[in-house]
Amino acid sequence: MRKTRSKTLAAVACAGVLALASACGTSSGGSDGGTKADADQGGFTAPDVPMQESIGDPEGQVNILAWPGYAEDGSTDKSIDWVTPFEKESGCQANVKYFDTSDQAVQLMKTGEYDVVSASGDATLRLIAGGDVAPVNTDLLTNYADIAPFLKDQKFNSVDGQMYGVPHGWGANLLMYNKDVVKPAPTSWGAVFDDASTYAGKVTAYDSPIYIADAALYLMATQPDLGIEDPYALDQDQLAAAVDLLKAQKGNVSEYWSNYLKEVAAFKSGDSVIGTTWQVIASTIGDSVAAVLPEEGSTGWSDTWMISSEAKNPNCGYLWMDYITSPEAQAQVAEYFGEAPANTKACDLTTDTSFCDTYHAEDSDFASQIxxxxxxxxxxxxxxxxxxxxxxxxxxxxxxEIKG
Structure with missing residues (x-):
């Protein structure tokens, strides 16, 4: 499951989106933009997989598993190509396979046929726990120092202080509404939960099991007696409460979406007037809608490039991870895909000079609420x-059960 325009550009190119992101953090977040991984992460431990100590001679190729839009080679659009420059620079031919959902990515990585993967937070711990990916030696990545600090050492991309990848792009799941219909302007997720009947038949929600975390986040703020501290850490009673909230919401939902273009069409036609969204969707629709980060905070995604524990081309794999997180590549991917770049130096290279402001790329306070x-x-x-x-x-x- 996943998100964006690229994933949704799978909507444009082929049809589909999200890989979206991972949950981490307390209700208030941290000053560095996120909650750091605990030493034991609630007892979660990673298999003993060796970490690469140096980069040797390139093997001549690298097998890349990616969300659509993350590894463009000009075949979709001749002007959109950051793979060819990598091939010329590194001497590694990039063999790219796109996936449509995080579940698919996890299964494909288990085959051992791919060297690197752009994993979303709903897949990363599964890959780590399964021994399918190796710890990443960030000292071997020249661009790692320029990655936004609030994306590093998080619960979804590290274990016990060890990174298992390099952050790529990120974004928040926002609350979008039709400005002419929804008044006053909403400031809380309550607009699509407790008050959803106000817009009965016009509410839209993200179509994925990970959306349960959105309900848990709202309950964390409004029903403290449930004891929810992390919307991704729910015991049976807490999950049941989130399920009940989502079942109540369902009667007011016009449709569940995962395809980026599907939500665009629904808001333009008026079939939907309020619901969860991404900034790229709001920007595509235009002035008729507004998208806000509600007072409870939000869920969101931060994708991570990870390397297979069985990589046949590990040197080219490391060269790819370093290249794709360079300022130049990050600027191109971020604008094409519709997300904030992890490397903030990319902000000086985007064609739209206001892009990073729109996507809050350097705003750690904004990130701390995700x-x-x-x-x-x-x-x-x-x-x-x-x-x-x-x-x-x-x-x-x-x-x-929720969708029936």
Whole structure:
């Protein structure tokens, strides 16, 4: 499952989006833009997989597994090509395969056929726990120092202080509304939950089990007695409360969307007037809508380039991870895909000089309010060790029940 224009450009090119992001953080967030991974992450440990110590001679090729839009070679649009310059610079031929969902990415990585993957937060811990990816030696990445600090050492991309990848792009799941219909302007997610009946049949929601975290985030702020500390760490009772909230919402939902273009069309036609969105969608629709970060904060995504534990071309894999997080490549990907670049030096290179302001690329206060998609696992990521939390399989079953 995933997100954006690129993933949704899979909507334009082929049809589909999100890989969206991972949950991490407390209700208030941290001053550095996110909650750092705890030393034990609620008991989660990673398999003993060796980390590469140096980069040797390029093998001549690299097998890349990516969201559509992350590794463009000019075949979609001749003017959109950052793969060819990499090939010329590195001597590594890039063999790119696109995936449509995070579940698909996880399964494909298990085959051992791919060297690197652009994993979203709803896939990263699954890949780490399965031993499918290796720790990343960030000392070997010349561009790592320029990655925004608030994207590093998070619960979804690191374990016990060890990074398992390099951050790529990120964004928040925002609340979008039709300015002519929804008045006064909403400031809370309550507009699509407790007050959803006000816009019955016109509410839209993201179509994925990870959307359960949006309900959990709202409950974390409005029903403190539930004891939710992390919207991705839910015990059975907390999950049940989120499911009940989403079942109540369902009666007011016009449609669930995962395709970027589907939500654009729904808002333009008036079939939807309020619901969760991404900045790229709001920008595409234009002045008739507004998108806000509600007072409770939001969920969101931060994608991570990870390297396979069975990489056949690890040297080219490292060269790719370094190249794709360079300012030049980041500027191109961010504008094409519609997300904030992880390398903030890219902001000086975007063709739209206001792009990074629009996407809050350098705004750590904004980022601190985002609970990045994180794979729900049985070990409670909020640090609890006296209970077992629900995992992604439980969430998938619950989502099927919610939609009926």
């Amino acid at each position: 609970h990045y998609w994180t794979t729900p696992i049985s070990q409670c990521l909020d640090g609890r060790t006296d209970t077992e939390c629900t995992d992604y399989g439980d969430w998938t079953t619950a989502w099927t």
